[in-house]
Amino acid sequence: MVCKECGSYNAENLSVCKECGAKLRDDDTSSNSVEQATANEEGRPARDFVKPPAWPKSAFAGAPEKPAGSASASAPVPSGSFRPTIPPRAAATPTCPHCGKPVLSDAPFCAYCGQRVAGEAPAAVPVPVPTRPAAKPAAVQPSRPSYAATDFDDEDDDDYEADDEEDYRPAKASKRPGKLARHQEDDFDEYDEDDEEYDDEYDDEMPAKRGKGTTILFWGLIALLLALIVVFGLYIARKNFDGDVGKMFSSIGTIFNKGNSDDLNAADPSSTTDPNSQMYTATITESTDAATNEVWYDIDIVAPTGSAIRVVTDATLTQDTVKVPANDRIVLHIPRDVFMPNAPVDSETVTLQPNIQAISPDGQTMQVAVPAITVTVPVLSMTVTEPMGGTVNATFDNSPIAIIGQVNNYDGEIAVYVNDEQVYVDSTGMFTASYTPKQVAAVQTLPTALPEATTDPSVTPDPAASTSPDATTEDVTATEEPLVDETAATDTLPTGSTETITIEARKNNCVTARTVITVEPYVMQTMSFTIDNDLKSLSSDSGSVTITGTCTPGAVITGKSASPDVTFGEATVSDTGTFSMLVTIAKVGGFDISLEGKLQGYYDGTANAIVERPPTVSSSSFKKAAADIAKNMDKIKSGATTSGDFVVTGRITEIISTDPYTIFRVQISEGVEVIVYNRSAKSTINSSDLKEKKQVAGTLKGLYTDGVTPVLWGWFIWNK
Incomplete structure (x- = not known):
């Protein structure tokens, strides 16, 4: 609502202008409103046009009327538009001393708090306010009569003023057109807020969009379903179609496309009952003789009447040919052993394929299609007690290897073979045999001979030996290391290929019991050879030195020296491997000796030492x-x-x-x-x-x- 006095915009519920305090409604306007409300209450439509407002002559009752032409009359007003006349503001705007709101200079009461302000408003610092170019300078307003606070506002006005005081704060004259535009924008904002509320209500009714986790769960379930379908399909193919997936799909296609009919039980039109198609075929039924517990086969053969049916087998038959008597059919009653392989087998499950031929009356030989038979045969067993384990070592001279074993559940028909050579089996199933390795041990030259230790530095000098005086004493205790080395070497090594001993228990139509033993070629052993003498025991001024030590039991020990003044006695070797040998030294001096041990199956062992005979003269x-x-x-x-x-x-x-x-x-x-x-x-x-x-x-x-x-x-x- 626009104030008729100052042109300020006010809320519709205000009765006085919040800028100048002038009444915004006349009494006739209120009466018109009452009449219109009365008419509406009586049920008649309110069709009366709104009467033009009676603009007040002054800002408040008792105020002197403005002289005619005091408003700006020189500013042209465009036709068809309303532009109220806005008087220029005073140099300083007084404020209410109680609430601080701006008040009119001649207003006795504050339009906001209703307190009396006459004579109490503090003097404000004059603020120059530019005036609009088109407006004339306003005359000083005459003092207005006082009026009561109730004439300005009612209870509703206080509520609206509190909410809208910022929107309706007094503005400068030059800013009023912009304020008008802002009020228009606020009106549009109210419509936008209503639209947004409507959109929010509409959005609440719409279902919420699924999240990313829901999408992943959905596709995960799809993948799991496909995997289950694949696994189930493979299971069906393996169980009913021997694992052939193509055959399974072909069977499914046959079910849905059989005869281009929707009836799955409809007969295949391509299949017809042709007696000639069943000719030269057979079916087999198994039966067991209760008296002998022997298995028999009843073979139902379809062949032309008068044809000769012949059973081809390695078994001995009293009659192998029979004729079809009548009705193009004959049933043969044949024991199962006729079709057995009649030889030892390697698998417990054996598939038999009967070989039956039909010779037609015109002399043609036709092969009868007989289904294969699967039978289970007994499994033989035996125990080999010697050699124990799956490996045996050959001896140095390839002596025979003893073989001893027992056939379990021996029935007199089981034969035992050692490398395909049959051996004797007694009535209890015990068998004995021997095997001689055929690989003769060979020798090869060593790339380098193993070193031989010696106590003679003239042979193997030690350039890094210590020259410390502490190590040059001549006295040697009995705990010193012997002047020997226990190396044992020759220039040959045996070589040989690995052999096997295959022991089998065989019986026709039974699974063969088999034991395989690996024969490792003989490996040359290293002889243990040491001399236990210390330095003092290797020296004798009498010329007799006894060499003692240990070696492999059974070895033969000999000694040699480059000097003819040194001779050796016969070595004595005990069962534990200890030995002793007498060495005689004929003249004064130090002499190198070498002892050598030999034993079949061992490398020769050698040990070197120095014996001496010191002088007895001064x-x-x-x-x-x-x-x-x-x-x-x-x-x-x-x-x-x-x-x-x-x-x-x-x-x-x-x-x-x-x-x-x-x-x-x-x-x-x-x-x-x-x-x-x-x-x-x-x-x-x-x-x-x-x-x-x-x-x-x-x-x-x-x-x-x-x-x-x-x-x-x-x-x-x-x-x-």
């Missing part, structure tokens, strides 16, 4: 009798001199080894050296003796590994 006597090695160097290197006692004088340049002997190098002169084994009972050599000049008296042992340097078994050592 050191001065030995030195006086010894020759100068420097003067005999050429003969020793050439091999002309291989033994004898010598004296060497020179500087120690190197300690080669300290275990079990101290071995050092003595330089006689430039380019002339001697290797010395220290066997002195009094003197020791260690690292402190390097570069020292020594004199050594000993026995020539031979040449060093380089083949040119003499080796001296030193008995006495002096400082020079």
